[in-house]
Amino acid sequence: xxTLPDLEEAFNRLEPVVNKTxxxxxxxxxSELDLEIYFKLESFQRMGAxxxxxxxxxxxxxxPSEKERGVVTHSSGNHAQAIALAGKLLKIKTIIxxxxxxxAVKKSATLGYGAEVVECKPTTRDREETCxxxxxxxxxxxxxxxxxxxxxxxxxxxxxxxxxxxxxFDAVIAPVGGGGLLSGTALYSKLSGNVKRxxxxxxxxxxxxxxxxxxxxxxPQLHPNTIADGLRTSLSExxxxxxxxxxxxxxxxxxxxxxxSMRFIWERMKSVVEPSGATSLAAVRNARSEGLIEDHxxxxxxxxxGNVDLNPYFKIFAT
Amino acid sequence: xxTLPDLEEAFNRLEPVVNKTxxxxxxxxxSELDLEIYFKLESFQRMGAxxxxxxxxxxxxxxPSEKERGVVTHSSGNHAQAIALAGKLLKIKTIIxxxxxxxAVKKSATLGYGAEVVECKPTTRDREETCxxxxxxxxxxxxxxxxxxxxxxxxxxxxxxxxxxxxxFDAVIAPVGGGGLLSGTALYSKLSGNVKRxxxxxxxxxxxxxxxxxxxxxxPQLHPNTIADGLRTSLSExxxxxxxxxxxxxxxxxxxxxxxSMRFIWERMKSVVEPSGATSLAAVRNARSEGLIEDHxxxxxxxxxGNVDLNPYFKIFAT
Numbered sequence: 001x002x003t004l005p006d007l008e009e010a011f012n013r014l015e016p017v018v019n020k021t022x023x024x025x026x027x028x029x030x031s032e033l034d035l036e037i038y039f040k041l042e043s044f045q046r047m048g049a050x051x052x053x054x055x056x057x058x059x060x061x062x063x064p065s066e067k068e069r070g071v072v073t074h075s076s077g078n079h080a081q082a083i084a085l086a087g088k089l090l091k092i093k094t095i096i097x098x099x100x101x102x103x104a105v106k107k108s109a110t111l112g113y114g115a116e117v118v119e120c121k122p123t124t125r126d127r128e129e130t131c132x133x134x135x136x137x138x139x140x141x142x143x144x145x146x147x148x149x150x151x152x153x154x155x156x157x158x159x160x161x162x163x164x165x166x167x168x169f170d171a172v173i174a175p176v177g178g179g180g181l182l183s184g185t186a187l188y189s190k191l192s193g194n195v196k197r198x199x200x201x202x203x204x205x206x207x208x209x210x211x212x213x214x215x216x217x218x219x220p221q222l223h224p225n226t227i228a229d230g231l232r233t234s235l236s237e238x239x240x241x242x243x244x245x246x247x248x249x250x251x252x253x254x255x256x257x258x259x260x261s262m263r264f265i266w267e268r269m270k271s272v273v274e275p276s277g278a279t280s281l282a283a284v285r286n287a288r289s290e291g292l293i294e295d296h297x298x299x300x301x302x303x304x305x306g307n308v309d310l311n312p313y314f315k316i317f318a319t
Numbered sequence: 320x321x322t323l324p325d326l327e328e329a330f331n332r333l334e335p336v337v338n339k340t341x342x343x344x345x346x347x348x349x350s351e352l353d354l355e356i357y358f359k360l361e362s363f364q365r366m367g368a369x370x371x372x373x374x375x376x377x378x379x380x381x382x383p384s385e386k387e388r389g390v391v392t393h394s395s396g397n398h399a400q401a402i403a404l405a406g407k408l409l410k411i412k413t414i415i416x417x418x419x420x421x422x423a424v425k426k427s428a429t430l431g432y433g434a435e436v437v438e439c440k441p442t443t444r445d446r447e448e449t450c451x452x453x454x455x456x457x458x459x460x461x462x463x464x465x466x467x468x469x470x471x472x473x474x475x476x477x478x479x480x481x482x483x484x485x486x487x488f489d490a491v492i493a494p495v496g497g498g499g500l501l502s503g504t505a506l507y508s509k510l511s512g513n514v515k516r517x518x519x520x521x522x523x524x525x526x527x528x529x530x531x532x533x534x535x536x537x538x539p540q541l542h543p544n545t546i547a548d549g550l551r552t553s554l555s556e557x558x559x560x561x562x563x564x565x566x567x568x569x570x571x572x573x574x575x576x577x578x579x580s581m582r583f584i585w586e587r588m589k590s591v592v593e594p595s596g597a598t599s600l601a602a603v604r605n606a607r608s609e610g611l612i613e614d615h616x617x618x619x620x621x622x623x624x625g626n627v628d629l630n631p632y633f634k635i636f637a638t
């Protein structure tokens with residue numbers, strides 16, 4: 001069970017190595033919603049997402065012999081790149097198990113950070129088996145993308161930065177997929193007493209956290225069908241426990257709301273964010289219309305990342 | 320003729336009202352080019368481009384009776400929105416003469432900032448005649464997008480901010496279209512003694528500044544055919560005079576180099592910038608390979624704006 005000192009130690013450990021990400025505001029949006037909203041843009045974090053915080057923290061805390069043997073993880077997304085970069089910086093060997101049908105761009109980005117990529121068949125079972133056999137054979141340590149307290153403590157440092165710079169908040173909203181970011185955000189917010197309420201932002205079409213929260217039991221992600229590719233995973237017992245205790249509500253957002261929010265941030269705030277990141281903005285709008293947030297409140301939005309495929313856009317210019 | 324105190328006064332006048340725009344760096348790029356590069360991202364300026372600085376400065380310096388009568392300009396680009404927003408903030412009536420075939424999105428953005436739009440036929444002659452007749456009839460003051468010392472002094476405040484925050488530079492690069500931004504940048508850089516060399520970045524397919532610079536005479540823009548829509552205009556005698564005196568070279572960049580640079584900034588720096596803005600990055604690469612910039616030098620890039628049509632990209636998600 002993570003404590004406030006664990007989270008504060010993670011902050012001190014990470015401060016010299018992470019990007020202190022910028023915080024943006026929009027006069028237009030604040031006036032439209034009658035709120036004071038601060039966007040914490042983890043899209044400007046190293047490798048383009050908050051995931052670097054958790055990966056670096058977890059790798060830093062390995063024992064010397066674990067560090068020497070190396071780590072493995074199964075992911076084709078931001079966590080893979082985060083582990084690869086953290087491993088490069090800490091001189092720890094990193095192995096990423098990736099399905100053979102993962103986009104070439106993700107594979108090359110991970111290789112670019114110096115990781116070793118091991119391909120597996122594109123099934124959850126084959127992924128896990130490949131990981132297990134590598135661990136047995138080489139003694140690697142598995143770094144799970146969110147079912148890991150050191151990863152969660154690392155993720156909490158985004159809201160810590162926000163609060164150190166901008167003070168207390170009436171509410172903070174973070175996207176929820178596997179629940180690592182939301183757990184870290186809620187833990188620090190509530191244990192430090194700096195944030196009154198914490199909300200999770202979740203796609204309606206991948207709403208396992210909402211269903212788990214309201215049935216008080218981990219529910220599986222059934223058929224996630226959302227553009228927010230970072231939020232298709234399911235809670236673990238660990239993240240559900242933190243969320244149940246420290247989060248006030250899970251706010252669901254539709255696909256159109258996610259795209260509109262993403263477009264607003266690109267167009268008006270000139271920041272490239274991924275669909276998962278934009279769910280926090282979609283959620284603040286819904287929370288407002290549902291009466292969960294009142295006039296003049298001060299709200300922090302964690303925008304989780306900015307890694308999105310720009311190929312279709314730039315193809316237009318190639319002709 | 321602008322003096323250093325004019326530029327410094329513009330800075331003090333604008334400081335309370337402009338966004339202090341962020342400055343980004345890229346470890347990858349610095350290591351690739353063996354340089355220390357600072358991106359001054361005017362894409363994060365109010366209305367999305369450096370143009371707000373010049374427009375606000377020029378409108379602030381009108382006499383009380385000029386302010387009361389209002390201003391007019393002919394533009395369908397960033398200058399129009401800049402004048403509209405500055406007019407709204409200063410409570411000055413603004414009239415924008417726009418060709419009837421201007422994109423609806425630009426017209427609505429300008430109207431959104433509270434300007435009055437007067438349509439004209441899509442010819443330079445009709446634009447100018449429409450402006451002149453409005454000036455005769457209503458006594459409006461024309462605010463030219465760059466052939467105006469107060470606009471140029473306003474534009475100089477971007478590099479002033481950069482220098483106040485990051486100190487002296489070996490070189491600074493700014494895009495050149497009509498030459499307002501480059502003039503302001505070069506004037507302050509050289510008159511203050513804080514920058515050794517100043518370069519203009521210009522599309523090869525709209526290279527009137529390059530030709531003017533090397534023939535020592537204002538040359539017309541013949542058939543501009545560049546994706547960098549903000550750089551299709553021609554120098555005026557005024558901007559040519561400043562550029563001739565204070566700029567060290569005009570660096571031309573090809574269309575593919577502009578698109579690649581734009582993509583790098585979007586993908587790696589997670590910032591939406593327009594093609595005109597990305598020319599500075601394309602130019603630093605060319606300057607490096609041409610030997611105009613040496614190892615380890617400290618370079619400032621003015622990235623002029625971030626207003627670009629995202630419709631084609633977001634249409635993909637609408638299906």
